[in-house]
Amino acid sequence: MARSTIAKSLITAAGVAGGLVLLTAAGAGFVMARVARTVITPVRKRPQNQSIRAVDDEAGTVTLKDTPDSAVPGRYGLWFDDDTGYARIGGVIEKRDGTVTRDVQRVAFGELRPTTRARLSGYYYLEPEELGLSANSVMIETELGEAPAWHFPAEGIDDGRWVIQVHGWGATRQEGLRAVPVFHREGFTCLLASYRNDGDAPPSADRRYGLGGTEWRDIDAAIRFAQENGARSIVLMGWSMGGAVVLQTITRSSASELIRGIILDSPVIDWIDTLEYQARLLRLPDPITQGALRLIESTWSGPITGLGAPIDLASMNFVARASDLALPMLILHSDDDGFVPSTASRALARARSDIVTLVPFATALHTKLWNYDEERWTNAIADWLGDTVG
Incomplete structure (x- = not known):
């Protein structure tokens, strides 16, 4: 989101x-x-809410308007010229006079130059091939038709452990590409699913988000796909609104017995x-x-x-519904999240300390925790997987 x-x-x-x-x-x-x-x-x-003030090709730097997004440490994606160009940018080199100068790691396409039509993104990777892992595109049969997904099979002995990732509001499957390597190292097959009205999967008749109340059916279909292709245990991961979708899925899916745990990044716990x-x-x-x-x-x-159909927002308050939850859960959330406050994540962690592990960040913004501190984010997931689902 x-x-x-x-x-x-x-x-x-x-x-x-x-x-x-x-x-x-x-x-x-x-x-x-x-x-x-x-x-x-x-x-x-x-x-397009960012501006590129200067580009130094010799030094390999780009200077941006100083904003909370452009000033935070880490590595990010930079879209420019109304999304016709894309570059990966690295750490902050200098801040002065209302600008932030950062390292340019790679210009994927387009001509990087000064413009007022740019934006920063947490996506970083755009295509599965960029990860250097075996991957293929698959189609998942949903009640609305075939929804595309990216499938990253586990290497070596496949013991049937899968992770299904669910992207957020206004996002696509690209959001989850940065998380694939940690799951791959831990021996999981990874499936990045699409869902209705996200621009990839078939739209619903009303072409509106259900905020998790309808999208969960497409993730339920992804679970059936995983089961038919050898999954014996599944971890669901949700980003932002994808967290709300995941919470609806685990409480409504007919295949919930396959789900061993959930991971939530900057999640909507209470709409x-x-x-x-x-x-x-x-x-x-x-x-x-x-x-x-x-x-x-x-x-x-x-x-x-x-x-x-109306959306029952009260039923999407999983702090109030904490007693309905039983699966182990890892929540990663930044307290400076400017879109989804961490208050509900913290409240759920307090209410269900028996199943919830909360890893708080202070200054990583919304769904950019990996970008801000990849090592801490990755280690938190790897440790939780090892301790919880083996």
Whole structure:
């Protein structure tokens, strides 16, 4: 789930609210509908919210506008010229005069040059081949049709241990490529699944996100695919909204007996907590926020939101539903996450300390924990796998 994507859309809604001053009843209704639709509508074009100030080909550096994303240590992907170019960038070399200069590791395509149309990404890898591992593309039969997935078979003796990765809001399977090496080293077959309305898998009739309430069926299909192809135990990993999808899957799947544990990176544990947090950051009036939530949950609001069926947000609060959980769980979350607050992750870890292992970060932002500190992130997963699922 990309903070820049949904936050930019909500900022637009907030601007509309400000323009209406104290809001007439009709104006309030319009803004509520706008906010509700923003949450559940997939966004294909990512906001270009970064600028490239200078490029030094001889030194192998790029200078960016100083922002929280550009200033954080680690290695990242840099999209530029409206996503027609892509480069991998490394650590911070210098910060001064409102700019950040970083190492350029590789320009994958496009001409890296100054532009105001750029954005930073945690993806880093774009294609399976970049990992140097055996991989193939497969199709998973879902109730909506065939959904593509990337399959990385375990090397050597295959003992039937699989990991199925589930990407987040506004993301794709590319999000999980950086996690494949650690699972591969630990002897797991890895499957990176797609799900309805993500731009890869077949869309639903309403072409709206179910925030986990519908997408879990596609991950259930991925579990059946894994079982048919030799999986005897499965770990599910969810990124951001993918965490909400995973939590729905383990509590609703008919094949849950195969699942041995779950790993969650920057997860949505409670949708209401997450959406209220976003609204507070954007200073949306509370009545607007609550009205938008009611629209998402209501049976009568389909013509307004475009949803084919209401979303039961209360059932997606897994702090309140902590007693429904039984599987061992690893949660990795940064306290400075500007999209999904770590409060629910911490609350769930307190409520279910018997099954939840929380690895907190302080300054890694949203779904960029691997990018910020790959060694700590990787070791946390490897250790948990060894201690929990063998």
